[in-house]
Amino acid sequence: MAQARLGRSEQINGWLFVAPALILLGLFMIYPIIWSLWMSFQVGKGMNFSFGGFTNIVRLTKDPVFIRALVNTCIFFFVQVPIMILLALVFANALNDPTLRLRGLFRTAIFLPCVTSLIAYSTLFKSMFATDGVINKALLAVHIIGSPIAWLADPFWAKVVIILAITWRWTGYNMVFYLAAMQNIDRSIYEAARIDGVPAWARFRYLTIPMLKPVILFTTVISTIGTLQLFDEVYNFTAGTGGPSDSTVTLSLYIYNLTFKFMPSFGYSATVSWVIVVMVGILSFLQFVIARDRKPAK
């Protein structure tokens, strides 16, 4: 009898602890999700809409700006995320060596960018990458380029600057996760491998990476979500235009423009947002599958 009552109070306590969060999530997450799913089948402007079936999906395939945004978002994702994850792993691995001097200093320095405010770093990058700015001056001085590059006015270089900026800001953040995970790995495994003559790169590839797999997976999924919803940087670097000539427009920026800049078409912008949901879903699933396949045979 006492046993049963304990069980019930455990149940009640369990619900009490999670209830505030669940109520808020229900209101501000689940309800909007259902709402937007329903909206994505509606057509019309402003609050005036009617059921349109697959009209919005058909419209997607014929919308050049949407296709541009989709391609750009994919470019940002496929170029930026692998570079950042790899850099973060390499730095974490280097900093994990207990005999390295100035570890704390290096770690703090590399982590520092993600502490900057968004606005600080977008302003900094904009001024540094101005046509007669400090980056061009430095590159000209060491003769890497012959004439200044119009970074933010060129469709190709504008993308490069945005990729550089995101990588600058988030590499240290991911690195700290890896560093924390690496410190949980038993050092004697490395000692044993070293005594057996396993070279450093192989220890990194066949010991560190497999043991960090859960954290790598976690950070890749988080970065995937972050990159696919890229908005802040592009909006700030290009004064909200996604220019030059839509070359940096992303899906999130397009949704924002559809909803708050042009005559609002909630239904269509909801459809575009579901494209991101589907992409995140597919990519996260693929990442889980890849992570599982590479599990070393026991």
Added chain:
Amino acid sequence: MNAPALIRRAIVYLLLSIAAFVSVFPFYWMIVGATNRSADVVTGKATFGDFLPTNIATFFATVDVPRVFWNSALIAVVGSVLTLLISSLAGYGFEMFRSRFRERIFAFLLLLLSIPFAALMVPLFVMISAMHITNTWMAVILPGIASIFIIFYFRQATKAFPSELRDAARVDGLKEWQIFIFIYLPVMRSTYAAATIIVFMANWNNYLWPLIVLNTPENKTVTLVVSALTSAYTPDYGMILVGTVLATLPTLVIFFLLQRQFVQGLLGSVK
């Protein structure tokens, strides 16, 4: 150390030095820029000038500084405290009181983690409008208070919370909420410190959602106001960089205050 090992060591130091330089240079650039004229900033002058007082004066004349910082601080502090409280309660609850039904809910929440904000912002905006709280700080913080990411983080960290402590407290007759406040909170200091850095940064730097819901100048945050300055036709970079230094200070201070606990806190969560 033999020769190849020495070379390898040198490469590691070189690599880390370059990374550290690249990471820190923009900060130097920001501080230098704040002391120069706009024309010098865009033409890449990398040495200190003597326009700092002028730039500060211009910034304070252009922006209602106390007001804007108060808005940001209110949103960041209230938002962070509520997020930490509500999300850590849930993380603790999911881990400490397990039931099959709650495990399913938790798995479902993890699935929702992949829903991007872009998919929610339109319905959220319509909801906030219907609640007649657009253009208030409440509208900014409400949708973020229950953060699945932070709930997940606290649940992971709670796995390292010694259950003997809880059992002892129960024997002493403490209620569950008392155990949470008087035992769990102090024991999990470093977890809270790490979460504070993450949540405070996210709130302070939040851009897209405040951009949507805050529409009069007197309610805008630092991020929004300084960002608007940069999209002027000829932005006054010297003055703007004063603003960015000021906008960066709070997150820098929080980071350096909590840095030691930060790595420890992350350590707990990935065990």
